[in-house]
């Protein structure tokens with residue numbers, strides 16, 4: 001494993017729900033490991049929603065799944081995920097499933113409970129709640145109905161079967177099933193085309209209902225900056241397996257520091273922007289990422305040092321964390337600061 005980049009020394013607040021440190025999730029690839037998540041650190045406070053953005057293939061879903069122990073067999077995981085005083089990475093396969101539901105949950109994509117067409121909705125809830133907690137059937141029903149109501153499913157539908165609902169309602173029922181277990185932390189992976197029954201306005205409404213009623217800490221994986229602007233407190237920008245910038249949504253959107261964030265948000269970002277702008281080039285093959293900063297082949301400001309070593313994290317007073325050599329110019333020699341020419345970029349890539 002590579003040496004760890006110097007990271008943050010902030011004290012965990014009493015409200016820290018999840019503390020992720022130097023997390024790596026690697027898949028087995030034909031030509032060596034695919035480093036889909038490669039040294040990621042962040043914290044989530046109680047009730048906080050962290051948006052995770054970045055182009056396709058940067059490792060967002062792998063990170064979300066890794067946090068819940070849902071990576072496919074054969075994927076390797078290393079680092080620390082501290083939740084409820086325990087390192088989930090060490091809990092591995094045996095203890096992890098027990099953490100799900102009551103402690104951890106997944107909504108939107110890959111819900112942890114699938115709807116059985118032969119079971120009434122009421123039975124799904126009773127089974128899910130009572131397999132995690134010793135509560136009476138009446139208490140399970142009370143909690144189920146309250147959760148369903150908060151997501152817009154009327155109590156009169158409680159005894160219906162899954163096929164009696166629309167796709168969007170079934171999606172909300174699955175979200176309610178995850179939330180009825182009152183998880184402290186959920187991963188919400190934005191539905192893509194296959195599940196695209198929920199439009200942006202609905203997603204924002206559901207997220208706001210979830211926040212008001214349940215306030216779990218949430219990692220929200222999305223391509224949609226409008227959703228980040230409206231539903232998230234903080235945002236983490238992921239590029240090629242690493243978080244290159246994280247901070248409050250307001251600060252990062254108003255004044256992005258990392259060249260990738262700047263490119264991603266475009267020159268004229270506003271909170272109503274809904275699409276990510278296209279950036280010239282493509283993210284690297286994570287089986288063979290470029291040396292140094294992985295963004296350097298596409299970075300308009302790349303310097304010699306960028307092709308040589310990974311930048312350390314710079315901490316800002318407002319809590320922002322950015323991984324870019326440009327923010328540590330004082331510590332570089334003049335050779336290291338010299339602009340990287342296009343030819344050098346290609347040579348470094350081929351090395």
Ligand SMILES: Nc1ncnc2c1ncn2[C@@H]1O[C@H](COP(=O)(O)OP(=O)(O)OP(=O)(O)O)[C@@H](O)[C@H]1O
Pocket residue numbers: 027028034036054055056057058059060061062063072286
């Ligand atoms: N099961 C797997 N086996 C091998 N490689 C995988 C597997 N799942 C994902 N990858 C690879 O890991 C990298 C990160 O993929 P991931 O799906 O996490 O990215 P993403 O940022 O979530 O993309 P998207 O926004 O398109 O969902 C990609 O190179 C992908 O090809």
